[in-house]
Amino acid sequence: MHVEGLSINLATIREQCGFARAVDICLTHGITAIAPWRDQIAAIGLKEAERIVKANGLKLTGLCRGGFFPAADAAGRQQAIDDNKRAVDEAATLGADCLVLVVGGLPGASRDIDTARQMVADGIAATLPHARAAGVPLAIEPLHPMYAGDRSCVNTLGQALDICEQLGDGVGVAIDVYHVWWDPDLANQVARAGRMNRILAHHICDWLVPTRDMLTDRGMMGDGVIDLKGIRRMIESAGFLGAQEVEIFSAENWWKRPPEEVIATCVERYQSCCQA
């Protein structure tokens, strides 16, 4: 029983299990595509993670994550670039489809978001030759505007695509419904991303009403207000037929449940709520 078109971002069960057990649970549920985080890889070791990936023929829809380019001084910005190059190497070793970038917010006590945005474009530009040489596409993930201060000053798909246009090949976008569902320009920008051939990943979860925490209260697909089928239709029409990757941060609900239950629910909801 193989579940076609579904990937599990391992943050979804990160509180319950490490890389090896998370992979086992996914395989048990017929899922052969995953997206791990660098700390999960580091905990088991890159070599062992690579062995598990290859032994099981796993597809990695992305490695999370690079980014966080803005810094108060040049040394900090160079550190970020160096770390992003290491992340590229890890993604290459694991054969990941892309390295997901959460680009970073305002550095230090800055109020200058335009400069932060320029630091992001500069940081990606500086990482890009290494990424191209390694054959690892960089996936800019626009984050919801509520993270503009501290996590990502790239807040719309349109803005991410502008950076892609500016920087050329080797960089695209990860479209996470949680971050972009509200955007009145979403349909246009998804179509534009398709014309530019820049869609590298499609992440899913749901937006709960009310949302009780800005970071760790994401919903399971079907429990919120996002039109998941509608957005999938946009993305498929734009030419991306890759997996939908479930990424749920849920401190008070899903992270407290048995991981087998969480993954079984992901499969159910993917089948009932998410397909175009």
Add this chain to the structure above:
Amino acid sequence: MHVEGLSINLATIREQCGFARAVDICLTHGITAIAPWRDQIAAIGLKEAERIVKANGLKLTGLCRGGFFPAADAAGRQQAIDDNKRAVDEAATLGADCLVLVVGGLPGASRDIDTARQMVADGIAATLPHARAAGVPLAIEPLHPMYAGDRSCVNTLGQALDICEQLGDGVGVAIDVYHVWWDPDLANQVARAGRMNRILAHHICDWLVPTRDMLTDRGMMGDGVIDLKGIRRMIESAGFLGAQEVEIFSAENWWKRPPEEVIATCVERYQSCCQA
């Protein structure tokens, strides 16, 4: 000692005092412009509120608030329109510069944000003849995208201006820095709003990092990451020279302090952090 160009939205001290005492505190601090909420007016009675406003020569930079147009059925939508007309009448009685609209989010269990947005345009259109006749401009306040589900499906200044263009005279925008500061298209859209002559109000506060509550953790000007002077320059360049209206929802900080301290701090910070 008159503080020129500063207005206090009375939500800023709503937990500490009602309309009459809030007005007294503002006057004591040299502030003669305010923006009350309808529940504050209702508590003291419209007639008495009108008397206080006129006796003190108060300027009202807005009445909060109309809106919440989307509803699951036609009866609900008509109720919203009727209530908005009553709000227009109250704004006219008090001589308010505008009626601020928080337009509403997704009705019921809907996932159809396009339809909700159409309900908003339709609701404003249905209210507009009454507002024009009363001489009360309607001010669409785009709300931060984190409120798209439950409070406002109009989430960018550009989107609000599109509605203004569609509906003609008598409707404009309230620009609240808290909701729009992150927008990569902000400078363009503020300039556009100026060319269209649609800026009706300018609200200020600050975005705290971290933000601990999505609704009631707004910061005092200067305590967060918003470039308040920069945005004021944009707005003045676009031709709006009206007051800056302080609106702070702060359950754990400013709502717990003596209201005199809060208003004194608003004056200080307005003078040090907010002028173009």
